[in-house]
Amino acid sequence: MTLPPLNRPPAGFDVSGDALALIAALASGGDARITLAQDTGLNRYLSAPHPRDVLAYSSSTVSDISADAFAHLLGSGGVRGQEPYAARLEALRARIRAAYGIGADTEIVLAPSGTDLEYVALALAMGRREAGIHNVLLGADETGSGCIHSAHGRFFANETALVGGVAAGEPVAGMGAITLVDVPVRCPDGVARTSAEIAAGMAQEIAAAQADGKHSVVHCVHGSKTGLVLPALADLDALLAEFGQDATFVVDACQARITSAAIADYLERGVIVLMTGSKFVGAPPFNGWALVPAELARRAAPLPHGFAQIFRRAEWPAAWPGAEALEDSANPSLALRLEAALFEIERFQAIPMARIEAMIAAFETALRDRLLAPLGLKRVTPGSGDEGDSPIEMRTLATLDLTAMPGLATFDEAQAAHKALALDGIRLGQPVKCVRVEQGWGGTMRVGLAMPQIARWNGLSPEALAAEIATDMTRIAEGLAAAAQRQIV
Numbered sequence: 001m002t003l004p005p006l007n008r009p010p011a012g013f014d015v016s017g018d019a020l021a022l023i024a025a026l027a028s029g030g031d032a033r034i035t036l037a038q039d040t041g042l043n044r045y046l047s048a049p050h051p052r053d054v055l056a057y058s059s060s061t062v063s064d065i066s067a068d069a070f071a072h073l074l075g076s077g078g079v080r081g082q083e084p085y086a087a088r089l090e091a092l093r094a095r096i097r098a099a100y101g102i103g104a105d106t107e108i109v110l111a112p113s114g115t116d117l118e119y120v121a122l123a124l125a126m127g128r129r130e131a132g133i134h135n136v137l138l139g140a141d142e143t144g145s146g147c148i149h150s151a152h153g154r155f156f157a158n159e160t161a162l163v164g165g166v167a168a169g170e171p172v173a174g175m176g177a178i179t180l181v182d183v184p185v186r187c188p189d190g191v192a193r194t195s196a197e198i199a200a201g202m203a204q205e206i207a208a209a210q211a212d213g214k215h216s217v218v219h220c221v222h223g224s225k226t227g228l229v230l231p232a233l234a235d236l237d238a239l240l241a242e243f244g245q246d247a248t249f250v251v252d253a254c255q256a257r258i259t260s261a262a263i264a265d266y267l268e269r270g271v272i273v274l275m276t277g278s279k280f281v282g283a284p285p286f287n288g289w290a291l292v293p294a295e296l297a298r299r300a301a302p303l304p305h306g307f308a309q310i311f312r313r314a315e316w317p318a319a320w321p322g323a324e325a326l327e328d329s330a331n332p333s334l335a336l337r338l339e340a341a342l343f344e345i346e347r348f349q350a351i352p353m354a355r356i357e358a359m360i361a362a363f364e365t366a367l368r369d370r371l372l373a374p375l376g377l378k379r380v381t382p383g384s385g386d387e388g389d390s391p392i393e394m395r396t397l398a399t400l401d402l403t404a405m406p407g408l409a410t411f412d413e414a415q416a417a418h419k420a421l422a423l424d425g426i427r428l429g430q431p432v433k434c435v436r437v438e439q440g441w442g443g444t445m446r447v448g449l450a451m452p453q454i455a456r457w458n459g460l461s462p463e464a465l466a467a468e469i470a471t472d473m474t475r476i477a478e479g480l481a482a483a484a485q486r487q488i489v
Contacts, residue, residue: 009050010051010052010053010067019070022050022073022078025336026050026073026337026340027333029331029332029334029337030113030333030334031157032044032158032159033113033285043062043285045061046419046422047062047064047427048064049064049065049284050064051065051067051070054426055472055475056427056450057447057448057449057472057476058446058448059282059397060225060255060430061446062285063278063279063281063283064427065282065283065284066282066456068452068455069283072340073339073340073343077336077339077340080335085330085331086313088335089315090314093108093110095342099342099346100345100349102263102291103267103294105294106292106293106294107317108290108291108292108317109289109317109320110287110288110315110338111288111290111315112161112288112331112334113161113285113286114254114275114276114286115147115150116150117254117274117276117288117289118150118151118274120272121217121248122151122175122217123300123304124248124296124297124300125216125217126301129213129214129215132215133153133177133214133216134178134179134180134181134208134216134217135179136202136218136219137180137182139184139186139221139228141184141225141433142186142434148180151180153176153178154169154170154171154172155168155169161310161334162309162310162327162331163309172309173305173306173309174305174307179214183198183201183205185224185230188436190433190441192226192228192381192382192434195230195231196231199235199238202218202239203242210243215247215248216248217250219250219251219252220236220250220251220252221251221252222262222266223253223255223257224252225446226397226399226432226434226446227257227394227397228382229391237269240269240270244270249269250271250274251266251274253273253274253275254275254279254288255276255279255397256281257396258275259391259393262393263291267293271293272292272293274289274290275288276288276289277341279448280393280396280449280450282453283338283340283343283344285337286337287334287337300320301322302321303322304322308326308327312327312328313326315331344451344452347455348451348455351458353392357392358462360395362462362469366473367447369470369473370470371400371447371474371476374474375405375477375480376405377400378404379399379400379401380399380401380444382394382399397429397446397447397448397449399429399432399444399446400444400445400447402444402445402480403435403437406488407484407487409437409442410439410442410443411433411440414443414444414445417445417483418430418431421479421483424479426475426476428446428476429445430445431444445480447473
């Protein structure tokens, strides 16, 4: 295996021997999205499973592995791979609980991707009502396109991390009847809907499902592609009080822009929390976990037999009903990606919150002064208020409104520029449809921090930190300007 020139590994990175074997391992054990293209050495999201010499603020889409995490996997993290798969995953569960202060009675299901986690929520709702499940998604355009299939109890690709030969869109055996509705998080003009409006739409769907004899799976979102948190806890509490017996609530926190306190708030309410390690966490894709409140786990129905094509036995808690029917094999590549995620989470969680807040403030200052102002751009606010009203974790992500820049003003133009920038060494988050213009959707791109960046910045003085981020934002501004000019010509 060789690395194409576009990968640009950092100076001094040894691309041979154990490093190449690790790269191959990190790019396997998943579905087709993880496969590296021969011409670029990148996966479908233009990321690589090794450190690269690129300017990366792309955590809202996907991250490359940091040099520190890669070195960790080559050292002690790789040594852990000698443990039996079940023991290794159980140790990872314990570390997730410790990192976020989660009680031992919270069960943890591990999965090859955030899209696979949707099956966990459906499994927990099975058997609750004879007529089946009504799945209420929230803002599918702002969470992930693949989840439309998995939320319907169907395969979302032509292979899984376990088997090939399945067909995207085909039902997973044993899931039963599932209906699906998507509650949009934005109005037709692109403006984010209020929490009250979202909650009212959810209540209407749950009530209709009740009348049809169905149990609802209701999705909240804590950190959408543009940083939305919906519904607010007060509105979620009202829904739980009214429909708690007829609905299973799950929060999509797959961006992992969520604090320990927010996780605790959801778990205390009996809400499932879905997270991944490949976005804000900064580990290589694909990996994820579902945090399942104890009471939900205790009354779980046996797993559908179709899960034998998706999950391995050790990826579910040992005592889970039906887990014994899953294949007792190992996916060491998934364990490596999870190990990288825990490496990043543990060192990030060790940084004092005041220090993290100072680094985020420095990022916002440089973003405003060196990127937005010089290009005459606006920042898309996550909700109806100002950026400063957002939770601290959402301030690690900025969505740029590019509609004022000829050449980047439309969604299609922004998409083309995004790919060109990525292949030229500037990686940003993919465009999102959240700004309306006369001809349709306007151009956007996202600038997001990741745990490895913050961990590295933690060793800098305030002056050095400000200088480095200012340089980065200036380079992004120059890249955007050049990309716009190329597309105008």
